[in-house]
Amino acid sequence: MPKLRVQSFSISLDGYGAGPNQDVDNPLGLGGGALHEWAFATQMFKHMHGSAGGVTGIDNDFVARGFSNIGAWIIGRNMFGPIRGEWPDDKWKGWWGDNPPYHVPVFVLTNHWRQPITMAGGTSFHFISDGIHAALKGAMEAANGRDVRLGGGIATIRQYLVAGLIDEIHLAISPTLLGSGEHLFFGLDAAALGYRCSEHAPTANATHVVLTRQT
Numbered sequence: 489m490p491k492l493r494v495q496s497f498s499i500s501l502d503g504y505g506a507g508p509n510q511d512v513d514n515p516l517g518l519g520g521g522a523l524h525e526w527a528f529a530t531q532m533f534k535h536m537h538g539s540a541g542g543v544t545g546i547d548n549d550f551v552a553r554g555f556s557n558i559g560a561w562i563i564g565r566n567m568f569g570p571i572r573g574e575w576p577d578d579k580w581k582g583w584w585g586d587n588p589p590y591h592v593p594v595f596v597l598t599n600h601w602r603q604p605i606t607m608a609g610g611t612s613f614h615f616i617s618d619g620i621h622a623a624l625k626g627a628m629e630a631a632n633g634r635d636v637r638l639g640g641g642i643a644t645i646r647q648y649l650v651a652g653l654i655d656e657i658h659l660a661i662s663p664t665l666l667g668s669g670e671h672l673f674f675g676l677d678a679a680a681l682g683y684r685c686s687e688h689a690p691t692a693n694a695t696h697v698v699l700t701r702q703t
């Protein structure tokens with residue numbers, strides 16, 4: 489059965505997945521860039537962004553796993569961009585330029601529907617305003633037997649968690665404190681929701697944890 493997977497989702501030691509005050513200059517919120525330093529250093533990340541070098545090993549393997557057997561993504565509107573409320577026009581097409589790193593259909597949850605966008609390299613953005621189940625159905629159909637990656641952000645993952653729809657969550661706990669921002673688990677009981685730690689691996693830059701939902 490195809491799975492719904494969270495991969496390479498970085499959190500701080502105090503549990504935040506984004507810093508406060510997200511805006512066009514701070515897509516990850518203030519201080520949020522520190523969450524991803526483990527990934528930025530990897531060979532896979534550098535290769536995806538047209539650079540040579542980078543570390544191999546556990547961090548790199550986890551980044552690679554996040555793109556293996558993925559046929560579609562689901563993301564929240566805040567991960568797609570900094571615009572809130574009504575779209576002023578159709579100019580914003582995501583943070584990632586003309587050829588985003590997805591290369592498969594991406595379903596964007598939003599209360600403000602707009603026409604789908606076709607990008608270079610196989611990526612398309614589809615705006616879904618009738619809820620998380622509709623987004624999952626569309627993504628699973630588009631993935632055609634492969635898994636769906638739930639990219640984030642935090643509000644989006646929390647909804648799928650509460651609904652018991654995520655099969656596997658890979659978290660990279662980064663050695664930094666944010667103090668405020670968007671908290672992944674606040675008020676949620678992941679154990680009661682059926683999640684157990686199925687894998688953990690420390691590196692110099694992060695502690696990797698995989699949570700698997702018991703069925």
Ligand SMILES: NC(=O)c1ccc[n+]([C@@H]2O[C@H](COP(=O)([O-])OP(=O)(O)OC[C@H]3O[C@@H](n4cnc5c(N)ncnc54)[C@H](OP(=O)(O)O)[C@@H]3O)[C@@H](O)[C@H]2O)c1
Pocket residue numbers: 496497498499504505506507510515516517520523563564565566567568572573597598599600616617618619620639640641642643644645647670
């Ligand atoms: N730590 C990591 O690894 C990681 C990974 C990905 C992203 N991030 C970061 O996470 C932050 C974004 O997370 P976030 O929690 O602020 O927001 P988010 O989950 O990306 O998006 C939330 C927004 O999506 C729309 N939405 C979500 N669920 C919906 C539903 N069921 N129906 C209709 N619309 C829905 C709403 O937007 P509207 O009402 O405005 O349409 C909502 O305000 C960014 O800073 C991003 O860079 C971090």
